[in-house]
Amino acid sequence: MLKNVFKRLCHVWHLIRRLSGDDAYEQYLRHHLAFHANTLDAPPLLSRKEFYKLWQDNKWQGIKRCC
Amino acid sequence: MAWHKKAGWSLVALLGAFALAGIALHRGESINALWLITAAVCIYAIAYRFYAAWIAAKVLTVDATRATPAERLDNGRDFMPTNKWVVFGHHFAAIAGPGPLVGPTLAAQFGYLPGTMWILIGAVLGGAVQDMVTLFFSMRRNGRSLGQMARDEIGAIGGTAALIGTFMIMIILIAVLGLVVVNAMKHSPWATSTVAATIPIAMLVGVYMRNLRPGRVLEASLLGLVLLLLSVFLGGWIDHQEGLRSLFDHDGLPLAYAVIAYGFAAAVLPVWLLLAPRDYLSTFVKLGTVFLLAIAILLLRPQIHMPAVTQFVDGTGPIFGGKLFPFVFITIACGAISGFHALISSGTTPKLLANERDIRMIGYGGMLLESFVAMMAMIAATVLEPGIYFAINSPPGVVGKEAVDAIAKINSWGFVVTVEQMQQLASDMGEQSLFARIGGAPSLAVGMASIFGTAFGKGMLAIWYHFAIMFEAIFILTTLDAGTRVGRFMLQDLLGNFNKTLGETSYTPSVIFTSAIVVASWGYFLYIGVIDPNGGVNILWPLFGIANQMLAAIALSVATGILVKSNKLRYAWVTGLPLLWLVTITTTAAFQKIFSDDVRIGFFAAANDLSAKLATDGLTADKAAVAPQLIFNQHLDAYLTLFFVVVLWVVVLDMFRVSLRALTGKPVLKLSETPHESSRLVEGWVRD
Numbered sequence: 001m002l003k004n005v006f007k008r009l010c011h012v013w014h015l016i017r018r019l020s021g022d023d024a025y026e027q028y029l030r031h032h033l034a035f036h037a038n039t040l041d042a043p044p045l046l047s048r049k050e051f052y053k054l055w056q057d058n059k060w061q062g063i064k065r066c067c
Numbered sequence: 068m069a070w071h072k073k074a075g076w077s078l079v080a081l082l083g084a085f086a087l088a089g090i091a092l093h094r095g096e097s098i099n100a101l102w103l104i105t106a107a108v109c110i111y112a113i114a115y116r117f118y119a120a121w122i123a124a125k126v127l128t129v130d131a132t133r134a135t136p137a138e139r140l141d142n143g144r145d146f147m148p149t150n151k152w153v154v155f156g157h158h159f160a161a162i163a164g165p166g167p168l169v170g171p172t173l174a175a176q177f178g179y180l181p182g183t184m185w186i187l188i189g190a191v192l193g194g195a196v197q198d199m200v201t202l203f204f205s206m207r208r209n210g211r212s213l214g215q216m217a218r219d220e221i222g223a224i225g226g227t228a229a230l231i232g233t234f235m236i237m238i239i240l241i242a243v244l245g246l247v248v249v250n251a252m253k254h255s256p257w258a259t260s261t262v263a264a265t266i267p268i269a270m271l272v273g274v275y276m277r278n279l280r281p282g283r284v285l286e287a288s289l290l291g292l293v294l295l296l297l298s299v300f301l302g303g304w305i306d307h308q309e310g311l312r313s314l315f316d317h318d319g320l321p322l323a324y325a326v327i328a329y330g331f332a333a334a335v336l337p338v339w340l341l342l343a344p345r346d347y348l349s350t351f352v353k354l355g356t357v358f359l360l361a362i363a364i365l366l367l368r369p370q371i372h373m374p375a376v377t378q379f380v381d382g383t384g385p386i387f388g389g390k391l392f393p394f395v396f397i398t399i400a401c402g403a404i405s406g407f408h409a410l411i412s413s414g415t416t417p418k419l420l421a422n423e424r425d426i427r428m429i430g431y432g433g434m435l436l437e438s439f440v441a442m443m444a445m446i447a448a449t450v451l452e453p454g455i456y457f458a459i460n461s462p463p464g465v466v467g468k469e470a471v472d473a474i475a476k477i478n479s480w481g482f483v484v485t486v487e488q489m490q491q492l493a494s495d496m497g498e499q500s501l502f503a504r505i506g507g508a509p510s511l512a513v514g515m516a517s518i519f520g521t522a523f524g525k526g527m528l529a530i531w532y533h534f535a536i537m538f539e540a541i542f543i544l545t546t547l548d549a550g551t552r553v554g555r556f557m558l559q560d561l562l563g564n565f566n567k568t569l570g571e572t573s574y575t576p577s578v579i580f581t582s583a584i585v586v587a588s589w590g591y592f593l594y595i596g597v598i599d600p601n602g603g604v605n606i607l608w609p610l611f612g613i614a615n616q617m618l619a620a621i622a623l624s625v626a627t628g629i630l631v632k633s634n635k636l637r638y639a640w641v642t643g644l645p646l647l648w649l650v651t652i653t654t655t656a657a658f659q660k661i662f663s664d665d666v667r668i669g670f671f672a673a674a675n676d677l678s679a680k681l682a683t684d685g686l687t688a689d690k691a692a693v694a695p696q697l698i699f700n701q702h703l704d705a706y707l708t709l710f711f712v713v714v715l716w717v718v719v720l721d722m723f724r725v726s727l728r729a730l731t732g733k734p735v736l737k738l739s740e741t742p743h744e745s746s747r748l749v750e751g752w753v754r755d
Binding site: 015016017018019020021022024025027028031032035048049051052053055056057058059060061062063064065066067 | 143144145149150152153156157161162163164165166233240244276277278281282283284285288338339342343346347400401405407408410411414415545546549550552553556611615
């Protein structure tokens with residue numbers, strides 16, 4: 001029972017992190033590992049700071065907020 | 068469907084019909100807000116379960132086994148299969164701005180009934196349908212934007228119209244939102260200092276996320292939220308310090324200049340420093356406050372004191388002129404149907420969907436939630452005594468500058484309120500005066516403060532009031548930042564066709580030049596709004612409404628055109644009927660705004676009236692000084708309205724032309740849908 005509640009809370013926390021972009025870097029690392037780890041032309045792995053800058057700039061291109 | 072499910076849904080339908088009939092037929096002193104909430108929830112549930120499901124299955128023929136662009140084009144950045152709740156959160160945060168709060172507050176001048184009915188019916192049959200079908204069609208086209216879809220499916224005219232329309236709406240929207248903030252801060256040191264404090268707080272959060280602890284969004288946001296709450300208390304402290312309060316006690320004009328300067332800075336500064344952190348804070352504050360308001364309304368079940376329908380349906384309303392038809396439908400755009408959403412539904416969201424099925428929850432459900440926010444704003448505005456509501460929202464140009472005159476005028480309409488009552492209310496809210504605080508934000512804040520105060524502690528009314536002002540201001544300013552930046556990108560994109568360097572988004576002279584043009588454009592309308600003795604909102608808000616509904620009509624035209632071209636003529640009414648309604652209200656409203664003889668409605672009538680008064684010395688010196696600018700602006704607004712309505716008709720007629728050609732077997736642009744590809748994301752796969 002308690003274990004179930006804990007699992008649920010973990011899931012919600014996971015969603016909040018995903019929603020806010022708190023885990024964006026971890027996600028990027030996973031993506032990099034999955035798609036570029038063994039390729040010759042792999043783009044260089046970005047540091048957390050470099051990634052964050054790029055991610056922010058990318059996020060705010062185009063219409064992201066409305067009335 | 069199993070019998071118990073049938074019985075359950077019948078019960079929901081019955082309860083909804085009962086609540087709706089209760090609202091519509093009730094003619095007593097006051098009605099409980101729970102009736103509105105019940106009607107809304109039941110109608111949303113029925114519409115979502117049946118209408119949205121039917122549209123998804125029959126009209127759009129959603130295919131859960133088909134790979135979405137997020138799966139096919141996954142690049143770990145903008146295209147990425149994402150958990151549907153996460154997409155829902157992103158989508159809702161993007162579509163829900165200050166619009167659904169301001170519109171219903173202004174439309175409450177007609178009584179609670181017209182606005183409420185439009186919010187409910189407009190959302191389930193219009194807004195939510197528009198959002199869902201646009202999301203679907205964009206998803207089937209690799210996440211193409213509305214403008215691109217219009218170009219691909221109808222022709223170049225539609226695409227260009229969507230582009231110009233978007234830019235114009237942005238300008239008007241930012242101006243009117245800026246005006247709302249300025250009016251909330253006018254001669255309120257508490258509100259001004261709190262709103263001002265949000266800027267360094269956002270920057271601090273930005274530096275934290277960028278340099279101190281890169282990418283730690285949640286802990287930085289938490290820090291910012293604590294500081295924001297402190298800033299509300301700090302504002303109260305400043306308000307009591309003789310020396311300090313004068314620093315933040317200003318007229319509308321200097322505050323407007325400050326907002327303009329801020330807008331320019333926000334568009335030029337790097338995203339991470341101001342825009343991104345402010346957006347985090349505003350999203351958290353927005354979601355938290357809306358949730359808190361819903362809880363408070365459920366706990367408190369407040370009585371609504373506004374009559375169901377007021378005498379102002381005849382067009383003589385003090386907040387804005389014009390009859391119930393068409394102006395209630397123009398005033399409440401966001402919350403019922405908002406064309407702007409089509410830009411989000413054809414922007415980020417379609418690139419994140421992991422499964423086609425998710426469009427119902429995200430497109431249709433997201434809009435229903437926004438509609439619910441509009442409903443809460445309507446409740447917060449109408450729980451106020453109508454006398455108080457009109458005293459706060461009526462401009463001095465209509466009721467007079469002096470408190471005694473305003474009260475006499477409002478009493479003459481049959482709404483009871485006294486000068487003492489208004490003074491007491493102002494002092495409870497920690498303000499000097501609440502007369503003529505137009506724009507909707509202060510009256511919404513008073514409504515929210517009285518709901519929060521009763522539910523969570525009455526002693527803190529002033530704190531709640533300024534918390535509510537901060538809540539409105541912070542995401543209005545986010546829309547202002549983001550909108551100015553988008554305007555700048557669009558302009559750079561356009562100029563890039565003529566001069567390559569001007570099109571580079573990182574070329575500083577171009578950034579400064581284009582930002583200045585965008586800021587000057589909305590700054591002009593903001594300036595005129597501030598110097599207008601009738602408050603400006605009465606001009607700008609309908610203009611925004613017309614523009615926004617025009618964009619919705621473009622989106623629905625594209626959708627209807629695609630349905631006809633896909634041999635789904637028998638279902639074309641799903642988007643065709645809301646389109647017909649939008650064309651009717653937008654055209655009627657535009658016609659009246661241009662040609663009406665009533666000086667409070669017609670732009671030309673108002674300009675001519677002012678010219679005549681100016682010529683015969685019928686104006687006081689201060690009014691005469693600004694009259695030429697106001698006259699020029701009224702002409703400009705008239706031509707702008709004309710432009711909107713012409714664009715609207717061009718797109719609609721073009722859609723008709725294409726549809727007719729398709730129906731008669733003549734060649735048309737081919738459907739630009741991407742071919743079917745089966746999804747590799749098998750059933751049961753955890754989508755995140």
